[in-house]
Amino acid sequence: MDLWIALIVYVVQGIIFGVAVNTVIENKGYHENWFWEGFFFGIIALIVAVSKPPKPYEPMRESPLLKKSYERQGVSSNNWKCVFCNSINANNVTTCSCGKSKEDSQQKIKEAREKKDIKNVVQKEAYIIKIIAQYKKLLDAGAITQEEFDRKKQSLLHK
Ligand SMILES: [Zn+2]
Numbered sequence: 001m002d003l004w005i006a007l008i009v010y011v012v013q014g015i016i017f018g019v020a021v022n023t024v025i026e027n028k029g030y031h032e033n034w035f036w037e038g039f040f041f042g043i044i045a046l047i048v049a050v051s052k053p054p055k056p057y058e059p060m061r062e063s064p065l066l067k068k069s070y071e072r073q074g075v076s077s078n079n080w081k082c083v084f085c086n087s088i089n090a091n092n093v094t095t096c097s098c099g100k101s102k103e104d105s106q107q108k109i110k111e112a113r114e115k116k117d118i119k120n121v122v123q124k125e126a127y128i129i130k131i132i133a134q135y136k137k138l139l140d141a142g143a144i145t146q147e148e149f150d151r152k153k154q155s156l157l158h159k
Pocket residue numbers: 082083084085086087096097098099100
């Protein structure tokens with residue numbers, strides 16, 4: 001009977017230490033499970049857990065997509081790039097050493113992107129016109145009918 005009591009005490013004590021050690025380690029920012037260390041090593045594990053330095057803050061890992069979008073803007077999670085002088089500035093720096101602000105820089109990147117979008121549209125348009133002109137040549141040469149030309153033209157223009 002005494003053996004059973006001793007075993008129950010051992011298990012209860014183990015659980016208490018396990019939970020305590022795990023709580024201490026989680027409060028220090030570690031995403032680790034120390035329950036069994038606490039269960040088996042009791043007070044020793046608790047001392048080890050308490051004396052462990054808190055885990056240094058780690059920013060959450062960003063999704064690759066978000067990171068890519070930041071890279072396009074010349075900005076990583078911790079810094080931003082000044083487009084005027086190409087300096088990399090920490091996020092808490094709002095004005096670059098060249099005198100331009102973070103907002104100025106981001107605005108310029110935005111404008112550049114819009115300009116590029118317009119350029120892409122113009123290029124696509126020019127490409128379609130070129131193709132239509134080639135079909136017109138085929139039509140004039142009698143290789144395709146007016147109807148075929150019209151159909152092709154419609155489909156190209158509404159792509
Ligand atoms: Zn700058």
